[in-house]
Amino acid sequence: MQIHRHQNLLNYNTFRVTAQADYLVEIASANQLQELFSDKFLSDLPRFILGGGSNILFTGDISGLIIKVNIPGIEIIDEDHNFIWIKAGAGQNWHDLVSYCVDNGWYGIENLALIPGSCGAAPIQNIGAYGVELNNVLDSLEAFEIETGKIRTFCNQDCLFNYRYSIFKDHLKGKYIISSITLKLSKRPEFTLTYLSLNDYLKKSETEVTLRSIYDAVISIRRSKLPDPKELGNCGSFFKNPEIGEERYLTLKSSFPDLKAHPSGPGAFKLSAAWLIEQCGWKGKRIGSAGVYGQQALVLVNYGSSSGEEIANLAAEIQDSVAEKFNVSLVPEVTII
Numbered sequence: 001m002q003i004h005r006h007q008n009l010l011n012y013n014t015f016r017v018t019a020q021a022d023y024l025v026e027i028a029s030a031n032q033l034q035e036l037f038s039d040k041f042l043s044d045l046p047r048f049i050l051g052g053g054s055n056i057l058f059t060g061d062i063s064g065l066i067i068k069v070n071i072p073g074i075e076i077i078d079e080d081h082n083f084i085w086i087k088a089g090a091g092q093n094w095h096d097l098v099s100y101c102v103d104n105g106w107y108g109i110e111n112l113a114l115i116p117g118s119c120g121a122a123p124i125q126n127i128g129a130y131g132v133e134l135n136n137v138l139d140s141l142e143a144f145e146i147e148t149g150k151i152r153t154f155c156n157q158d159c160l161f162n163y164r165y166s167i168f169k170d171h172l173k174g175k176y177i178i179s180s181i182t183l184k185l186s187k188r189p190e191f192t193l194t195y196l197s198l199n200d201y202l203k204k205s206e207t208e209v210t211l212r213s214i215y216d217a218v219i220s221i222r223r224s225k226l227p228d229p230k231e232l233g234n235c236g237s238f239f240k241n242p243e244i245g246e247e248r249y250l251t252l253k254s255s256f257p258d259l260k261a262h263p264s265g266p267g268a269f270k271l272s273a274a275w276l277i278e279q280c281g282w283k284g285k286r287i288g289s290a291g292v293y294g295q296q297a298l299v300l301v302n303y304g305s306s307s308g309e310e311i312a313n314l315a316a317e318i319q320d321s322v323a324e325k326f327n328v329s330l331v332p333e334v335t336i337i
């Protein structure tokens, strides 16, 4: 394992903010996790687990240890006539895994193309896009239990997946380090085309609906809507879409007839956080080097020299104005540290 002291985290987060960690250790195998936690000094430090840094905002220096999980590898662990089980190391890049599966003709994660980050972080918030969530394909995962040093297997149901949620964000937060995930993918065509913009795109382009054309369409739509973190620091959607009950929804709808929302379950509605933010006048606004992206109000961006604190302050101002105008709380999707 590689240990760095006084490590600048600028290249370890897609917001591209500067922060310094006392220690950063790069982990390339599950065995190195055992080695790390048998070191009394390192294992006693306050710690934070890091993948690709595409869903976190550092608001200051980190006194303690950053554990950067780089465990590589993709392998087929089982297959039958209809399905294939693919295991990926936690440090494997998610989009590379999607591309690999599409190249091999395996169905299930093509709608999740171009989501930045690592495979190990994908279950943490149950990544989702264009009508598909990780929980639709995750068979199981392996995780290192920090207290005992043992590897435990979690099946899909153990993870208690929900919208941008898993048990690792809550009861088991900080207790496990995910070392690998196993997906169950289909060998037969199975498409998810419930998402309007994806459907429209495919219809307009008049291409045949195939695994490859969906993958290409998702990449193309995402590139037209979202800033590339290599060019403009960001973490994708900063807030979750708030879910409210039917009564609240009807009251809000009568005050704001244009309210953007869709049914999300029995008696529940998901509001478009982007619409709420836009209605408060934030879209395209900039405060210093931090701002709200002009093409998508849910994305906060770093125009170059913003600190994490400035971005967090901007997020707080947005939350306040949405609460004031709509009496709705916006909850960050991004982990603020």
Ligand SMILES: Cc1cc2nc3c(=O)[nH]c(=O)nc-3n(C[C@H](O)[C@H](O)[C@H](O)COP(=O)(O)OP(=O)(O)OC[C@H]3O[C@@H](n4cnc5c(N)ncnc54)[C@H](O)[C@@H]3O)c2cc1C
Residues within 6 Å of the ligand: 014, 048, 049, 050, 051, 052, 053, 054, 055, 056, 069, 090, 115, 116, 117, 118, 119, 120, 121, 122, 124, 125, 126, 127, 128, 129, 176, 177, 178, 179, 226, 227, 228, 229, 234, 235, 236, 237, 335
């Ligand atoms: C341009 C852009 C677009 C995005 N679009 C989407 C989208 O469409 N849908 C979506 O769901 N997300 C999206 N995201 C958010 C992000 O890509 C995902 O949340 C991704 O899974 C984060 O992966 P990461 O490796 O960068 O995790 P990090 O940001 O490094 O970490 C995220 C969280 O996971 C924990 N963690 C990381 N690795 C491990 C591990 N091995 N074991 C235990 N805990 C771990 C961290 O402690 C942290 O709490 C987008 C981000 C960007 C920048």
